[in-house]
Amino acid sequence: MTLPLLRKIAYGLLTVVFLVCSFNAISIVRDQYKATQALPRNEKLPLFNPHRSSFTCQIEATKVPPIDAQAELWFQEAKSLDDPDVWEEDRDYKKIVHLTRQAAERLHWKAMLNLASLYLENKDPPHGESEALLLVEQAMQLGVPAAYDRMGTFYMNGTGVSRDITKAHAFWQKAAELGNPPAMAYLGDMISATWDSPNDGFWANIPIATKMLDCALLQGYGPAALTLARLRGSPRATDGKISGEQTSEDKALALLILQKGVKFGCNDCARRLSVQFGNPHDLADMLVPHLDQARSERYAVLHDALDLNPLMRFPNLDKVLPLPPLPLSPWDGDKRTLIDAAKGVTNRPSELKSSAASRRQGRYYLDATYDLIPSEDKARGTEAPFAGYWQATAPSESAQVQTWLKDIPPGLYQPGEAFDLPRYPQGMGSRAIPELTWQRFLTVRHDNGVVNPVAATGMTREVTRTQPQRSCNALKTCSVTGTWQPWLSTEHPLHQVVNQPWRQAWVVAEQPFPQFVDGRYLPFDPDELTWNLMDSAVPNLG
Numbered sequence: 001m002t003l004p005l006l007r008k009i010a011y012g013l014l015t016v017v018f019l020v021c022s023f024n025a026i027s028i029v030r031d032q033y034k035a036t037q038a039l040p041r042n043e044k045l046p047l048f049n050p051h052r053s054s055f056t057c058q059i060e061a062t063k064v065p066p067i068d069a070q071a072e073l074w075f076q077e078a079k080s081l082d083d084p085d086v087w088e089e090d091r092d093y094k095k096i097v098h099l100t101r102q103a104a105e106r107l108h109w110k111a112m113l114n115l116a117s118l119y120l121e122n123k124d125p126p127h128g129e130s131e132a133l134l135l136v137e138q139a140m141q142l143g144v145p146a147a148y149d150r151m152g153t154f155y156m157n158g159t160g161v162s163r164d165i166t167k168a169h170a171f172w173q174k175a176a177e178l179g180n181p182p183a184m185a186y187l188g189d190m191i192s193a194t195w196d197s198p199n200d201g202f203w204a205n206i207p208i209a210t211k212m213l214d215c216a217l218l219q220g221y222g223p224a225a226l227t228l229a230r231l232r233g234s235p236r237a238t239d240g241k242i243s244g245e246q247t248s249e250d251k252a253l254a255l256l257i258l259q260k261g262v263k264f265g266c267n268d269c270a271r272r273l274s275v276q277f278g279n280p281h282d283l284a285d286m287l288v289p290h291l292d293q294a295r296s297e298r299y300a301v302l303h304d305a306l307d308l309n310p311l312m313r314f315p316n317l318d319k320v321l322p323l324p325p326l327p328l329s330p331w332d333g334d335k336r337t338l339i340d341a342a343k344g345v346t347n348r349p350s351e352l353k354s355s356a357a358s359r360r361q362g363r364y365y366l367d368a369t370y371d372l373i374p375s376e377d378k379a380r381g382t383e384a385p386f387a388g389y390w391q392a393t394a395p396s397e398s399a400q401v402q403t404w405l406k407d408i409p410p411g412l413y414q415p416g417e418a419f420d421l422p423r424y425p426q427g428m429g430s431r432a433i434p435e436l437t438w439q440r441f442l443t444v445r446h447d448n449g450v451v452n453p454v455a456a457t458g459m460t461r462e463v464t465r466t467q468p469q470r471s472c473n474a475l476k477t478c479s480v481t482g483t484w485q486p487w488l489s490t491e492h493p494l495h496q497v498v499n500q501p502w503r504q505a506w507v508v509a510e511q512p513f514p515q516f517v518d519g520r521y522l523p524f525d526p527d528e529l530t531w532n533l534m535d536s537a538v539p540n541l542g
Helices: 003-038 069-081 093-105 109-120 129-141 145-157 165-178 181-190 206-218 224-232 248-263 267-278 293-308 335-342 399-406
Strands: 192-197 202-204 344-347 370-379 388-393 411-413 437-445 460-463 471-473 482-487 505-507 530-535
Touching: 069 093, 069 109, 069 437, 093 109, 109 129, 109 145, 129 145, 145 165, 145 181, 165 181, 181 192, 181 206, 181 224, 192 206, 192 224, 206 224, 206 248, 224 248, 224 267, 248 267, 248 293, 267 293, 293 335, 344 482, 344 530, 370 388, 388 399, 460 530
Parallel strands: 344 460
Antiparallel strands: 192 202, 370 437, 388 411, 388 437, 471 530, 482 505, 482 530
């Protein structure tokens, strides 16, 4: 074979190798591009439409993953440590991050988003923007509406992604459609004008704005009340335009909405009511029926408290600061007394006896505070996909093997930790059982039926539990004036939506319990809901 021929063959082979390598490189780049396009941050969404003609109210809490009770305790403890009353440099952020991460590893969606914020605030270096973005995307994959809202904010600020205002609005719109209250309140305010001015960021679509703000407020999002009071407090035509003079009934409705906003943590609502009762800008057009410096002063105190800590809620507001014509109770001027009396109520925890699970060792130990209930999460494989209690099942095996597996209690595993693979029971061989499906279990508080919502330390006023516990059906009235808590059984799928301390109410004897939600949005049988007396003490304001 001649040298020129060898050179031609070699050149041909090199050309083939080059083409193959190029093809592989192109394939890798294409696969990487597809993977990038599939990331939640790149989800293709409809453009924001400020002139939409319809909007359906969804409830965010019905769309999120169920919350593990032990993870909730860690989350609330972390919130308590991140106390605005403590100088930031004096807060134990190492512990705050640790507790928040523990909760996030059990797919506590609020903890996942809080952990992302801690990363962005450089509270856990070297974690930063990239890790925060991944956490938010993980929450999006779980269907969490608030994660779409956060991604919109990332695009608006250019956090971990290229700044894109169009995408930001598309993600906020998606979050609102899924039921996220902050997104609904933000967009609702944006489209609550009486004319369009896109360059200034507002449009005229008052009917839809009202629906969004209504939906946000009924979920306990107080800031929605400020704009909603303006819209609902004036007579409107079908297109949303003002159709007449504001009546006393319109003003009363606006006041009720602002009062609800204060209960749900709206500091601007408290400030507006303080100004209205103390020094309104226009006496001829003020919302309140009369000036009242005492009321103005109390709203100013609550405004300052909410300004310092936006997480605070005042479900007992009507106890210490009812709207006219109800009278005010005497107050000695101590701000802390007023704030504490307006807060919700939780009972001091009682000592629990040990349980069979709390006497176990190792991964099968379970604190006596909790019981376990099966969730809808299942996993195949040999490692835990995320933290929690997991139990092996083998649906294709005999009844004897399935009973054998049920007798092995759920064990606690960390993310990525190898499962302890069970073997066949004695007499069936010693090999490992194949084709296992792992069932995840959630912790639920073991309170023996006692009603006691969970809250971060300082967010509620702790009192001794009333004995015996007094409960009333939601459709009836009770003869005791006091602070009442709505409650659904912990087995009810909506219990985490309802059993919140901010849903409490100060109810006067012989008055009906409040209809705190519209049954269309939280569909449950009214007979399943009870109201439970938390505290019957009369207002004590010094």
